[in-house]
Amino acid sequence: MSTATLQHAPALRDSFIELTARERARALLDEGTFRELLGPFDRIESPWLPLQGIVCQADDGAVIARGTIDGQPAVIAAIESAFQGGSIGEVSGSKIAAALELALRDCERGKIVRPVVLFETGGVRLQEANLGLAVIAEMQAAIVALRRYVPVVGVIAGMVGCFGGMSLAAGLCSYLIATRQGRLGMNGPEVIEQEAGIEELDSSDRRRVWQMIGGEQRVATGLADTLVDDDAHAVRDAIRDVFARGVPQAPRTEQVSAYLERLARIDPADVTPQTMRSVFDTTEAAAPRKEQS
Template sequence: MNTVATAHLAPMLRESFIELPARERARSLLDAGTFRELLGPFDKIESPWLPLQGVVCQADDGCVIARGTIDGEPAVVAAIESAFQGGSIGEVSGSKIAAALELALRDCERGKIVRPVVLFETGGVRLQEANLGLAVIAEIQAAIVALRRHVPVVGVIAGMVGCFGGMSLAAALCSYLVVTKQGRLGMNGPEVIEQEAGIDELDASDRRRVWQLIGGEQRAATALADQLVDDDADAVRIAVRSAFEQGVPAAHRSEQVDVFLNRLAQIDPASVTPESMRDVFNRHGQTESRKEQA
C-alpha cells in the first residue's frame, strides 16, 4: 500500500478509547498479554445495598481492577465503568479501588515499585450508598497521597461521563492527569449546578458552554490537567507511559496551594469566562516558569 493511501486510512484505523468498556480500557493500557483481572465478574463481589432498593446489581459493581505491566514494569489499573449507575462509587466498587492502591503501596514500601493508573469515569458517590461511598472515596484519596511519595499516580479522564464529586478530588490528587477534549472535570456536574444555583448560573443543556468551562481542553489549558490527547487508545497509552517516565513531580498540584490561590485571586467570580480563566492561568504559568528558569 502506498504512503498516501496509508495516510488517508490512518484516522480510520484509530481505536476510540472512549467507546471501549472499562475492562478493555484497562487492557489497552497494559502490555499485550499481561492483563489479569482481580475480583472479576465470576467472583460475584456485588453491592449488598442495591437490591434492597430495587436496583439490579452488576457482578463487578462497575469497577475493573487489573494487574499487568506497563513498559515491562508491574502495574495496576483501576477502571470505572460508566455504563453501570453512571460510574458512581459505592461500597464495593470504591473498596476495590482503595484496596488495589493500598496493595500497590505495600509493594512500593517494600521496594517493589508498582505503577498505578486510575481511569475516572464517574459522577461521584452512589446516592444509594451515600455514606459508605463517601467513606471509601476518602480511603481512595488517602491511598493516592501515600502512593505518590513512591511512584507517580496517573489518572485518565476520557469521557463521556467525566469526573465529578469526591472523585474529582481524587483525580486532582494524582501526580499526572491525562484528558481528552470529550472528558470533563468538576466538583459539581452541570445538572447539579443548574439545580442548586439556577439556570442563570449555568444552563446544563448548553453543551458547548459546559465543555468550554470544564471540558478537557479547558482543564489542560488552565493547568488542572497535564496532557490533552485525542480520543485514541494508542494516544492514551503513550500519554500514560510518558507520565511514568517523568517520575514523581517535585511538587504535586495539590501541594501548590499558594500558587493556585494567587491565580484564583485574579478571577472575578461574578464574570468568570473560559477566556478569563485561560488568560490568568497562562499568564501566571509563564511568569512562574520564567522564575524557575532564572
C-alpha cells in the same frame, strides 16, 4: 477504492471512549499481561442496591487489573460508566482503594508498581452515600501516600467525565491525562442548573459546558497535564510519557499559596473560559503540559 487511495488514507483510530472499562484496562497494559482481580465471577456485589430495587452488577462497576506497562509492574483501576453512571459505592470503592493500598505496600517494600486510575464517574453513589464517601476518602489517602514513591496517573476520557468526590481524588493524582471529550468538575452541569438555576448554567449548552470544564480547558488552565486524542494508542503513549517524567517535585495540591493567589484574582462577575485561562495559564502551580496525538 484504488490502491493509491488506500496507501494515502489516514490511519484509523481506536476510540478509547467507546471501550468498556475492562477493554480500556486491557488496552493500556502490555499485550498478554492483563489479569483481573475480583472479577465478575467472584460476584462481590453491592448488598445495598437490591434493597432499593436496583439490579446489581457482578463487578459493581469497577475493574481492577494487574499487568505491566513497558515491562514494569502496573495496576489499573477502571470505572465503568455504563453501570450507575460510574458512581462509587461500598464495593466498587473498596476495590479501588484496596488496589491502591496493595500497590503502596509493594512500593514501601521497594517493588515499584505503576498505578493508573481511569476516572469515569459522577461521584459517590447516592444509594450508598456515606459508605461511598468513606471509601473515596480511603482512595484519596492511598493516592497521597503512593505519589511519594511513584507517579499516580489519572485518565479522564469521557463520556461521563469526573465529578463529585472523585474529582478531588483526580486532583490528587500526580498527573492527569484528558481528552477533549472528558470533563472535570466538582459539580456536574445538571447539578449546577438544578441548584442555581438555568441563568447560572444551561446544562444543555454543550459548547459552553466543554469550554468551561472540558479536557482542553482543564489542560490550558493547568488543572490537567496532557491533552490526548480519543485514541487508545495515544492514551497509552501519554501514560508512558508521564511515568517517564517521574514523581513531580511539587504536586498541585501542595502548591496552596500559588493557587490561592490566582483564585484571589478571579472576578466572580466575569468568569469565562478565557478569563480562567488568563488567571491560571501562566501560574507556576500548573504542572508541565504536553499535547499528545
